[in-house]
Amino acid sequence: MKIATWNVNSLKVRLPHLIDWLATEQPDALCLQELKCENKAFPLAEIEAAGYQAVFNGQKTYNGVAILSKLPAQDVQRDIPGFADEQKRIIAATIGDVRVISAYVVNGQAVGSEKYAYKLAWLEALTAWLKDELTQHPKLVLAGDYNIAPDDRDVHPDWKDELLVSAPERAAFQALLDLGLSDAFRLLEQPEKTFSWWDYRMMAFRRNFGLRIDHLLVSAPLVAGVTRCWVDKTPRKLERPSDHAPVIVELGN
DNA sequence: ATGGCCACCGAGGGTGGA
Numbered sequence: 001m002k003i004a005t006w007n008v009n010s011l012k013v014r015l016p017h018l019i020d021w022l023a024t025e026q027p028d029a030l031c032l033q034e035l036k037c038e039n040k041a042f043p044l045a046e047i048e049a050a051g052y053q054a055v056f057n058g059q060k061t062y063n064g065v066a067i068l069s070k071l072p073a074q075d076v077q078r079d080i081p082g083f084a085d086e087q088k089r090i091i092a093a094t095i096g097d098v099r100v101i102s103a104y105v106v107n108g109q110a111v112g113s114e115k116y117a118y119k120l121a122w123l124e125a126l127t128a129w130l131k132d133e134l135t136q137h138p139k140l141v142l143a144g145d146y147n148i149a150p151d152d153r154d155v156h157p158d159w160k161d162e163l164l165v166s167a168p169e170r171a172a173f174q175a176l177l178d179l180g181l182s183d184a185f186r187l188l189e190q191p192e193k194t195f196s197w198w199d200y201r202m203m204a205f206r207r208n209f210g211l212r213i214d215h216l217l218v219s220a221p222l223v224a225g226v227t228r229c230w231v232d233k234t235p236r237k238l239e240r241p242s243d244h245a246p247v248i249v250e251l252g253n
Numbered sequence: 254a255t256g257g258c259c260a261c262c263g264a265g266g267g268t269g270g271a
Contacts, residue, residue, distance in 0.1 A: 009270080010260060034270085036261070061261050062269075107270060115269095147271070164271065197271070200258035211271075243259080243271080 001251040002026070003100060005143035005214055007033040007197075007244035011064070014242050015043055017235050022050045025232070027248065028070055029095045031102030031143040035064030042066070057091040064088050065102040065144075069095045083125040090126075092133070098222070098251075099137030101130075103144030108169070111162045119147070123172040130179055134219060142181060142217040145244065148173045150183065154212035156195065164213060181217040184229040184249040196231050197244045205236055216249045225252040 004027040008014040011032065022030070030052075035042070039058045047054050047068060056066035057078040065088060067073055073093035080090055092101040103126065108119035134140055148169045149155045155165055163169075177183070185194075195210025204210060218226060228250040236245045 013260070034260095109269080109271090145271095161271075199271070202257065204258095213271080240259090 001028045001096065001098065002248060003029045003031075003098070003141050003143060003216065003251065004246050004248040005031040005033070005102070005145070005216055006246035007104070007145040007214060007242060009034045009036070009242040009244065011035040011037045011043065011066075012041070013240065015046060017238055017241070019046060019050050021232075021235055021246065022047075022052060022068070025246075025248065029098075029100050030068040030246075031100065032066040032068065033064075033102065033104035033145045035066060036061055037064055055091060055093055057088045059086075059088040062087065063104055065091045065104050067091055067093050067095070067100055067102050069093075069100075071096055080122075080125050080129045083122075083129070085122070089122070094137065097139055099133065099140040101133075101140070101142045101144070103142060103146070105145060105147045107147050108163055111166050116163070120168055120172060123175075127172070127175050127179065130176065130181075134179060138219060139221050140181075140219040141222065141249070142176070143247075144215070145213060146173065146215050147213055149211045149213050150174075150215075153192070154195070156193070156209045156211065158209060159211065164211060176217060180220050182220070182223050184216040184218050184226050185212070185247070187223060187226050188229055190229075194231055196247055198236065200243055214244055214247045216247055218249065218251075222251055226250070227252045
């Protein structure tokens with residue numbers, strides 16, 4: 001089973017890239033973030049024509065998440081239960097026998113800002129919900145744009161901003177791992193300076209000035225089956241790309 | 254030369270992203 005995550009930064013603009021990528025990579029499930037698209041504008045016909053089903057949780061202009069899959073999505077959950085939030089950042093569904101969650105973690109804008117406080121509160125609510133979710137679904141993949149670079153290896157050395165690497169953000173990431181989840185990318189040997197996001201400015205992609213902030217966390221019963229995990233930089237090289245590249249995990253079981 | 258983008262809404266620049 002092949003599961004991927006991709007922050008497309010506007011589903012409308014990126015739809016041609018998405019359709020091409022689905023045809024090439026043929027993932028069993030793909031978690032999307034930053035749709036920036038209302039549910040009524042979701043391009044379902046194009047995605048179905050590509051051989052995929054879709055469940056989505058969209059909003060106008062900002063945020064928005066979806067799960068595309070070859071098999072039908074079951075027990076669909078939108079948003080974090082009990083956490084009052086206008087922003088559409090979560091959708092969960094069971095694909096086959098795996099619980100798949102597409103998460104778009106709050107960016108946080110600047111350390112110490114109101115949005116930063118919201119980021120930490122949101123992550124706390126996510127963690128509390130997941131604890132319960134894992135008891136019901138032992139085989140679980142939490143996929144998405146975390147807006148956290150977990151380790152110094154995940155950050156280009158010239159990155160000067162505190163956001164995305166601050167100690168409280170990394171502690172929040174660790175709290176997710178402490179639930180019994182593993183960063184699939186780090187289960188295997190990986191090339192140095194592997195990133196999943198590059199700023200549109202400063203020729204950042206060409207210089208590989210990036211961050212690894214898109215992750216696939218897998219629950220304990222899935223760990224032994226992880227055969228491969230990688231970032232696909234191909235779509236980042238196209239005209240009018242998303243600033244994020246897809247990350248893919250292959251599960252052998 | 255120390256900043257350079259992109260997408261949104263809406264009709265011009267402000268906002269947000271990371």
